Structures are given as C-alpha cells and as structure tokens.
Amino acid sequence: MNKTNYNTIIIGGGAAGFFTAINLAEQTSNHSIAILERGKDVLQKVRISGGGRCNVTHAEFEPKPLSRNYPRGEKELLGPFHSFMTGDTIAWFEERGVELKIEEDGRMFPVSNSSQTIIDCFISLARKHNIDILTSNNVASIEKTDSWKLHTKTDTFSCEHLVVTAGSSPKVWEMMRQLDHTIVNAVPSLFTFNIVDKKIIELAGIAVEARVEIPQLQLESQGPLLITHWGFSGPAILKMSAWGARELHESDYKFDLVVNWLNYISAQDCFETLAARRKDSKKQVGNEWLFDLPKRLWKYLVESISLTEKNWADCSNTDLHNLATVLTASTFAINGKSTFKEEFVTAGGVDLKEVNFKSFSSKKQDNLYLAGEILNIDAITGGFNFQNAWTGGWMIARAIGSRQ
Structure with missing residues (x-):
C-alpha cells in the first residue's frame, strides 16, 4: 500500500x-x-x-x-x-x-x-x-x-x-x-509585440540599443530591441510587457509603439548632427548611415521618408527634421502579442x-x-x-x- x-x-x-x-x-x-x-x-x-x-x-x-x-x-x-x-x-x-x-x-x-x-x-x-x-x-x-x-x-x-x-x-x-x-x-507577462508593418520584419535579426514608449498607456522602457519575423522582442520589449502587463491586456494588445532608435539622443541633437553632415557632403543619404545604426535599418528608415537617393547637400531643414523624427520617434502599430520563446x-x-x-x-x-x-x-x-x-x-x- x-x-x-x-x-x-x-x-x-x-x-x-x-x-x-x-x-x-x-x-x-x-x-x-x-x-x-x-x-x-x-x-x-x-x-x-x-x-x-x-x-x-x-x-x-x-x-x-x-x-x-x-x-x-x-x-x-x-x-x-x-x-x-x-x-x-x-x-x-x-x-x-x-x-x-x-x-x-x-x-x-x-x-x-x-x-x-x-x-x-x-x-x-x-x-x-x-x-x-x-x-x-x-x-x-x-x-x-x-x-x-x-x-x-x-x-x-x-x-x-x-x-x-x-x-x-x-x-x-x-x-x-x-x-x-x-x-x-x-x-500574460513577458511577451513580444506583433507588428502591422510588414516591411520592417524583413529586417529580422537586427538588434539595437533603443528607447521605446507607449504614450497612450504612459509606459516606457530601454535596452536592446530585437526585430523579429513577427515584430519586436528583446529586453526593452520584455521589460515593458512585464511592467505594463495589465494595461496592455486592457488595451487588447493594440496600441502605437514609439521607438527612439538612437536611445537617449533627442530629436534636436539628432537634427544638429544631420545638419552638420549636410554642409559638405554630396553623398546620397541612403549610402551614408550615421549613429552606428545597422546599414539595413538605416536604409529602411531613410526610405520610409523618401530620402534614399537625395544628396545630403540637397536636403532641406524639413527633410532633416523628418529624418530626425523617424530616427528618434518612429511609430509602429502593434496588433497582438506572442509568447516569449517557449x-x-x-x-x-x-x-x-x-x-x-x-x-x-x-x-x-x-x-x-x-x-x-x-x-x-x-x-x-x-x-x-x-x-x-x-x-x-x-x-x-x-x-x-x-x-x-
């Protein structure tokens, strides 16, 4: 017995x-x-x-x-x-x-x-x-x-x-x-974000130190951000998913995520760096990536505002402000979540x-x-x-x- x-x-x-x-x-x-x-x-x-x-x-x-x-x-x-x-x-x-x-x-x-x-x-x-x-x-x-x-x-x-x-x-x-x-x-807690933009998921495997926020939920996080085949992962996202578990659940995992690809560099500081690059450069914006960003990510961001084939010297202030914005405040529509690994x-x-x-x-x-x-x-x-x-x-x- x-x-x-x-x-x-x-x-x-x-x-x-x-x-x-x-x-x-x-x-x-x-x-x-x-x-x-x-x-x-x-x-x-x-x-x-x-x-x-x-x-x-x-x-x-x-x-x-x-x-x-x-x-x-x-x-x-x-x-x-x-x-x-x-x-x-x-x-x-x-x-x-x-x-x-x-x-x-x-x-x-x-x-x-x-x-x-x-x-x-x-x-x-x-x-x-x-x-x-x-x-x-x-x-x-x-x-x-x-x-x-x-x-x-x-x-x-x-x-x-x-x-x-x-x-x-x-x-x-x-x-x-x-x-x-x-x-x-x-x-759920500790999960990744599914993204609507299919173009960026073509950059799967790229990881950068970034700052992310969800303004409507007053959530923010910082750390390595990984682009995956379905959206965004990495410590920056996982930390945000944990701290905001209940708010994200209540939003039905549908919200806008704002990404600063340059981490703590502000839009104004970014603009000033871009303006300095414009002075003597006849190179195309798409072929001269800055801020140590991966080449493929830089090209994606520049292409999203139609600056790929424009020379630095020909960029207007508006062009550079637009580029500074996309580098420091790219907005992505999130639609759902995925379990982190198994x-x-x-x-x-x-x-x-x-x-x-x-x-x-x-x-x-x-x-x-x-x-x-x-x-x-x-x-x-x-x-x-x-x-x-x-x-x-x-x-x-x-x-x-x-x-x-």
Whole structure:
C-alpha cells in the first residue's frame, strides 16, 4: 500500500517545490516529505527555460536593486532578499556541485549550458534525502481538518504542513479561493509585440540599443530591441510587457509603439548632427548611415521618408527634421502579442497582502505556505522569476524546519 501520510506535502514539482523540499530535508531529520506533481514529469519549466540552458538567476547582488526587477512583488521581496538572494543561490548550487557563470547581460547559467544539470542536481538530492516524488497525482480538492487532506483520483494524502508551488494553475487557484484567499486574475507577462508593418520584419535579426514608449498607456522602457519575423522582442520589449502587463491586456494588445532608435539622443541633437553632415557632403543619404545604426535599418528608415537617393547637400531643414523624427520617434502599430520563446509567464495569483513574507506563510490558514508563481509575483526575465522561487522555497524550509 502506498504511503499517504507525511509531515510536509508540496503541491507542484517545479523549481520552487524542489527547492523547498531539498532545503527542508537538509534542515530536519526524520521529517517525511512528498512532492505531488500532476504531470508525468517534474521540473518541465526548468527544462525549457533559457532556451534549454536554465537562466538560474541574475547577477544583481544587492537586495534593493534586485527587488526593482519585479513589477509585482518589489516591496514584498525586499525583506526576504536580505535573507536569501543571488549570492546565496550561487553558493547553494556550487556547494552541491553545480557551477554557474555570468553572461554579458547579467543572466546566469550552469557552466554546462544545460538545464539538465539543474534537473539532475535536484533529482539526485531528492533521492538522497528520501523525498517522495509522486508524479501523475493531480490534486482534486484540499480539506483542512486537524491536518491537511489532499484528495486525488486514487488516494487521500494527509500532512501537517502544506506547501503550494503549483504555478499559475487555475484549478489550484480555485482551491486557494476556497481556502479564503483572494486571487488576482491572471494576465500574460513577458511577451513580444506583433507588428502591422510588414516591411520592417524583413529586417529580422537586427538588434539595437533603443528607447521605446507607449504614450497612450504612459509606459516606457530601454535596452536592446530585437526585430523579429513577427515584430519586436528583446529586453526593452520584455521589460515593458512585464511592467505594463495589465494595461496592455486592457488595451487588447493594440496600441502605437514609439521607438527612439538612437536611445537617449533627442530629436534636436539628432537634427544638429544631420545638419552638420549636410554642409559638405554630396553623398546620397541612403549610402551614408550615421549613429552606428545597422546599414539595413538605416536604409529602411531613410526610405520610409523618401530620402534614399537625395544628396545630403540637397536636403532641406524639413527633410532633416523628418529624418530626425523617424530616427528618434518612429511609430509602429502593434496588433497582438506572442509568447516569449517557449516560456509563458503570467501576472496574477494569490494576493500578496494575504501572505507573511517572513515565512511565505498564509495569513488565512495555519501551516499553509506559498511560493513561486502561485503568488502574484512576476519579473522582467526568467532568471529573476527563478530567484523568487529559490528565495521563497528557502524561507519556507527555514520556517517549517524551525518548528521541528
């Protein structure tokens, strides 16, 4: 007969679930732990994250700057980050045989460049500490009596401490509602923009440092902007999609995006540079690109205002003002969004006012803990989302472990 009674049960076999289980097992002895996963496999989001390399965390080593990368959760995570954050994550993995590296953009990956390294680490440690990993166990309902009762199709599990790390599962969210928690409805976060202008998508693959804004929604962002086969991506867009997740959802993802291809150069400063170029140059505007812009992008922008074959010396002030405008304030109609790679992140989940962030415990139910994406917390890139999972799991393990 299968064992069904545990000291702690964790619903959700993802990053936060495994990190909680392993840290709790390392802090306690004779404490039985089970992970219930509805799917056939565990750690699936870890597997696909970072293009299959797993963006474990991000090289930001101060709590306050780190917390600023969370459109939802910035205030709540500041305290927990003083207990466990990026440096602690790096040390944790290195002490268990997984070395991490920092890439130029600050993202951190295992040196192996494979998410399987993280998965193997977690599975190995779970087995070492006799943590039961119970796949194909879809929790249908949760009942609170003297202990927690979890009902699946085939079994009823019981435990003293219940940890929920089931991500943005609508079914689990509904169970949280029934346990008196408020759920902030989910909207997509961390996505790319689909563009109406078919000409610019012919420039797919070009990336530049740019400033982007949506004036009607009062949203702006800055960073690398990538032109794709469907529109715009890159950190500038992903950050904007995270910070503006709800406003963009309410706009039905239809709006005008204004791009300053020159980043922080103003239209006036741009005009003055163009005017200086006009003085002695008989070269065609289309053949002499400026501001270190990629040649193909320059030609596209110049062509859009019919200046390609005009000589610099023959350009009027109006021509140069038009060029300065298209370089610093190109406007594109956006019509829809696309999921970023295979990763799908949502804003939404258990209302943060109902969670004690000293222990990631519920303020509504005793011995209930919540971590990861089940909370209304999300970040501007995957590595920050994982750091939220590691911090939450560590804090929960410490809280439960201190009660043993």
